[in-house]
Amino acid sequence: MARILDGAAIAAAIKQEVAEEVRALAALGIRPGLAAVLVGSVAASEIYVRNKVRICAEVGIYSDLITRPETVTTAELLELVASLNAREEIDGILIQLPLPVQVDVKSVLDSILPAKDVDGLHPLNAGLLQAGRTALAPCTPAGVIEILKRSQIPISGRHAIVVGRSDLVGKPAAMLLLHQNATVTICHSKTRDLGAITRQADILVAAIGRAGFITPEMVKPEATLIDVGINRITERAEFDRFFAGNAKREAAFAKNGSTLVGDIHPKAFELAGAYTPVPGGVGLLTTAMLMANTVRAAKMRRGL
Ligand code: NAP
Secondary structure, eight states, X not given: OOEEOOHHHHHHHHHHHHHHHHHHHHTTTOOOEEEEEEETTOHHHHHHHHHHHHHHHHHTOEEEEEEEOTTOOHHHHHHHHHHHHHOTTOOEEEEOSOOOTTSOHHHHXXXXXXXXXXXXXXXXXXXXXXXXXXXXXXXXHHHHHHHHHHTTOOOTTOEEEEEOOOTXXXXXXXXXXXXTTOEEXXXXXXXXXXXXXXXXXXXXXXXXXXXXXXXXXXXXXXOEEEEOOOEEEOOHHHHHHHHTTOHHHHHHHHHHSOEEEOSBOHHHHTTOSEEOOSSSSHHHHHHHHHHHHHHHHHHHHTTO
């Protein structure tokens, strides 16, 4: 029976460690602070940001939630970031993505002071990550490594295959796995005979954004499956394709009219040695790692 890697328990342990660090910093008169910028009214973004602000309060981090309308311009956001860069009590700046189409996302993200870039997306931090001198690593990939390490899943010498090469997830996940001495293969939409490659994975990380894309035939039995994907399904036929006969999911689907599925088909989990469920896996680590990065940024900025 495959082992479930419990994102909730691991995230809780990380948040507890962060809260302890925050208390230790308080004794030195330091309170880490996070500014979260929410643009427009995308329902999912609102939920994510409010959740981040709530967890800041839980662990003792100061937070400032700043909202801007859907019509915001690049110049206005650049001005906002400049003011946050200058604020002493702000250690981390988070711009919730996606931003509206009229905004030049890259120039906004690039304007964040690298020392306050708690999402780890600034090119300087991406370069440091590649050079193995990680300052602030992107939260979701950092969460993937925490899950593996805290679950005592060996990484060194294992073949880790990452499907997806985004700057946010796939590339940094591959780099972090490489620094843990995995042999790493990165796959993407132009990869030929994907299944023949993924079947070689001891650790398979799926960050694709396509519901249940990795099927049982694409998985090596006993592999560790890390499912980063978060896909909301609302169609009955799609639901049946993934969860037919699953009474618990059925009840939730009937109640909410939707459910979440990862990038790995649930049937593939049955073959795995260990796997992260969706929901309840990697997603929960992202916010925990954001808290950890904010404390790290607060310490680094003060030379601690
Ligand atoms: P993204 O920027 O859209 O990147 C998707 C990647 O998947 C691309 O590199 C793409 O390849 C690859 N891909 C697409 N179709 C493919 C195919 N048929 N075969 C092989 N590779 C394929 O997405 P992302 O931001 O990395 O996010 C990926 C997933 O993770 C999404 O479901 C997202 O919701 C989820 N996510 C979760 C968290 C969390 O907290 N758990 C955080 C961030 C994202 P190309 O580069 O060739 O186009």
